[in-house]
Amino acid sequence: MRVLAILFAILFNFGSVFGQSEDNPAIWSHSVEKISETEYELTFKGIIQEGWHVYSQYTAEGGSLPSEFTFEGAGEDYELIGGTEESETIKEYSEIFEVEETFFKGEAIFTQKIKLLRPEVSQISVNLFYQICKEVCIPMDEFFQISLDGSAFITETKNLDEASVALGESLKIDLQNREVLSQGALGNSASKSNLWMIFGLGFLGGLIALLTPCVFPMIPLTVSFFTKRSQQRSKGIFNAIQYGFFIVLIYFLLSLPFHLFDSVDSQILNTIATNIWLNILFFIIFVFFAFSFFGYYELTLPSSWANKMDAASHKVGGGLGIFFMALTLAIVSFSCTGPILGGLLGSTTLAEGNVAINLSAGMVGFGLALALPFALFALFPAWLNSLPKSGGWMTTVKVVLGFLELALAFKFLSNADLVGNWGILKREIFLGVWIVLFVLLALYLFGAFRFPHDGPKQKLSVPRKIVGLFSAAFSIYLILGLANITHLRFLSGFPPPDFYSLQQTDSECPLGLDCYKDFDEGLAVAKEQNKPILLDFTGWACVNCRKMEENVWSQASIYRMLKDDYVLISLYVDDRKELPTDEQFDFKYDSGRIKSIETIGQKWGTFQTINFNAASQPYYVLLSPNLEILNEAVQYVDAEVYEEWLKSGLENYQLSMNRP
Known part of the structure; x- marks a missing residue:
């Protein structure tokens, strides 16, 4: 178990390999104090953003990586007097590495005394390697160029022209009473609530996926397989619960690669949620998903994958065989679950907080909802008789999901339009598109038109009528908002802002x-x-x-x-x-x-x-x-x-x- 935990921690540490930040979660500065003609005290100070922490030089072995200074020229140009001293640290036991770790929060200060061996030395270079963590841990390097006599450091790096220096200095303002900011920002509770919201969305997505033709028919077949194959009922129940656990694990593991791409950029959410081309790509993908739900084509993974997993489940047997059975289900059901998972990914980029952590929470919620029936029906097999029969209602579920995918697609196109200031999807146009989509959904549910994969026309069911009425009511709600008769508080933050409008306004605020x-x-x-x-x-x-x-x-x-x-x-x-x-x-x-x-x-x-x-x-x-x-x-x-x-x-x- 410890090996697995360390493996996960190592995976999280590779974030900087795939994307370097523009602004680090820690801002460093240095200063020099002359003690005598040959002795100096160097101070390195890091201001650490709220929620992040930096590890000490002396954190326990076997845990997270310690901070490490490299003093270039030490032993030749100067010698170090004693070790590098640190400011106050925090100690906390790590469940992952099973050691007590030492780290800084808010501020990290290191001091090192040196004695010159060559009096003509006036400049030294120091490299600091450190690991900074929040939900993920990222190794970082900081390079200090230090002038002992106060002169300009001679460097081969890019020299800034006078205009750049002046404009750069103009960004810095002389704030008074700055210490008030060190208390941190009031509020910021959104990330925790959003984490539960994403988990809830994932769970809801999993429940919806259960109602699709790719998953629903598998429930009685799989549960019967476990309960009838086992000689003891308790063994069958255990196998079914194990099967459900592996489903949750598989969907959680699918989120791990996103931790690798979770940049250390302090503008990470903006980088993802406001990148124009990434938003356009999401728009195209979601439209593609929607039309697959409408029945114009089917998204499938290579059938050879499912065949190999199924063969492996029969070959190895035991717990590993059950794992491969769960993996087979994930592959076979992809044509229905893939677009839902795509919607989940989209939701994480729109929510506040760490994108990869949000996605992991959503994936766990999705897998849990998908796995619950297999465990519950194994415990209470009589419930299987109460399951509705498969039929055309599952196709209706897919069409409803298709319209929802289209609605979400236009949110991403709106993001690109807002950030690019193109003026294409103004508030009225965005709401108009949504009105059309939900009116069409209502008409479909009431039988006004059909899609290619719909079966023979039948009498409308009560649930279909209820969802149709809800879609019609939501369309009316949007129309009232478009006409400024009511305020769309329920959708607050989703459509473009009021001032991004086709109507000429005196204020763009x-x-x-x-x-x-x-x-x-x-x-x-x-x-x-x-x-x-x-x-x-x-x-x-x-x-x-x-x-x-x-x-x-x-x-x-x-x-x-x-x-x-x-x-x-x-x-x-x-x-x-x-x-x-x-x-x-x-x-x-x-x-x-x-x-x-x-x-x-x-x-x-x-x-x-x-x-x-x-x-x-x-x-x-x-x-x-x-x-x-x-x-x-x-x-x-x-x-x-x-x-x-x-x-x-x-x-x-x-x-x-x-x-x-």
């Missing part, structure tokens, strides 16, 4: 508020009007940002404060519009790493990271015009918390104005 999409412009207005700033780090494809705007900002008391008492600056970190040529530049981090800033989103994403040590959206900060932080940052919270936060910011602003 949420709820018609006045907002500024450039920090310097908004800051100038705040100084002129002598008002505090609500700094809103947001994104075009950020679902929780839309939920906050449509469900929280729309509250009368909150809306009034945003309109009258604050200057709103909304910075879109996923905006793929290119900056004017004279505003594009290369930004150099303290570590020497250089990042090209070519788009609006890259500019404001970097601005958020270097000034606020954060990369999530939504992320709200209250500032005075003098750049004093008025209280802690907040993220995804309810209206009551948000209102109190805004009031507290106003009170603190008044106090700051009265201070001498």
